[in-house]
Amino acid sequence: MKLEVVILAAGRGTRMRSNLPKVLHPLASRPLLAHVLDSARTLMPVRIHVVIGHGSELVREALDAKDLVWVLQEEQLGTGHAVLQAMPGIDVDSTVLVLYGDVPLLRASTLEGLIDNSPALLTANLEDPDGYGRVLRDSADQLQGVVEHKDASDEQRAVCEINTGVLAYPAALLVEYLPRVGNANAQGEYYLPDILSMAVQEGHCVAALRASEASEVMGINDRVQLAEAETVYRQRAAEALMLAGVSLADPTRIDVRGSLSCGRDVSIDVNCVFEGEVTLGEGVRIGPNCLVRNSTIAAGTEVQAMSHIDDSDVGDSCSVGPYARLRPGTTLAKGARIGNFVETKKALIGEGSKVNHLSYVGDAELGDGVNVGAGTITCNYDGVNKHKTSLGDGVFVGSNSTLVAPLEVGAGGFVAAGSTVTRDVPERTLGVSRAKQRNIDGWQTPKQRADDEKNQAQGD
Secondary structure, three states: OOEEEEEEEOOOOHHHOOOOOHHHOEEOOEEHHHHHHHHHHOOOOOEEEEEEEOEHHHHHHHHOOOOEEEEEOOOOOOHHHHHHHHHHHOOOOOEEEEEEOOOOOOOHHHHHHHHHOOOEEEEEEOOOOOOOOEEEEOOOOOEEEEEOHHHOOHHHHOOOEEEEEEEEEEHHHHHHHHHHOOOOOOOOOOOOOHHHHHHHHOOOOOEEEEOOOHHHHOOOOOHHHHHHHHHHHHHHHHHHHHHOOOEEOOOOOEEEEEEEEEOOOOEEOOOEEEEEEEEEOOOOEEOOOOEEEOOEEOOOOEEOOOOEEEOOEEOOOOEEOOOOEEOOOOEEOOOOEEEEOOEEEEEEEOOOOEEEEOOEEEEEEEOOOOEEOOOOEEEOEOOOOEOOEEEOOOOEEOOOOEEEOOEEEOOOOEEOOOOEEOOOEOOOOEEOOOOOOOOOOOOOOHHHHHHHHHHHHHHO
């Protein structure tokens, strides 16, 4: 049977105390709703319907995609009313999976089990179920219905099995039952779970499947719960990495805010953050307190402490850092070295080339075996346009040099230390550009002069 997904994302999220719609608050640097959409897409539904209300324009602008059907719930009258808004666009012969935009940690395997047993409700056992709807079962452990906390008796409130609101249901039954849901309850809302008791009363068997982990069904209503979800997300990511053969110095101190793919025998030290799409080759070592974003780091490379790598491609057996910053567009060929306090941007660093200390290389192309001395900068910006610096194979640039682009230094060329180079240097040629040195005899510092004047005045 065809699957259609309905995601309820219309709530205001008052307890977040924010101008941002709740479903756009970030978990691992991505909106809560984005995580729910990821889970839904793994199930290959024919359509995904997202019911929006508060901040609808912001939500749609942030996450719009071709596979999404946006449904506006102008008045937030409850979950039953929300699903009803989506029903006109749903094939009556499909199975409908109802998810929530603020419940981001559901596993695809859990949802698959729910769909396979449709009609089915996902439940969970909580040590403290206060505030949640309770699941009511008969003596044979079969689902009888759900009662909201505010409508429950003391005996019902003693039940620890809660309704998560996540359910899989034949669309034909939703079409039949949703219009019959009333709002005679403490909240005056149209509750989606009311369709469960209707189905049971009319002889349908509704499965109630318990989630294996309570954290899976965690809803995010305030920033405390958002922080708790971050902890769960980090733990899951760390466990997955270790099971894939990655060594983590401390599994509680790693943040994966996107997708991290690792080869064998990768080692990651503490407090590292990975954002976007990151790939680490075999044997890569990442030192403490590093940030890697949307980058590929090939086999055998070591990234030392406090380094930032952003939108860059690092080749085999390279060395980066400590305290290095590779900005977008940086490519390091095999065996290249970027040392401490070096910044690169749109730079191609050739095989075996070195930029080891306190330098800036931007809009530049370095050949193989180039050595850039400490304190060297490429002056690539004239206030309006960016210009390129090209250093051929085997070029040696002395310390404290200024390379004013556009500039080309030919293969085997040398730049003398302390030079400001404004013209091209041919192959195997030394470029020198320094002010003539003068030595002034008897030079005194201002303090020495002042002391001499003071002593002279006292002698007079």
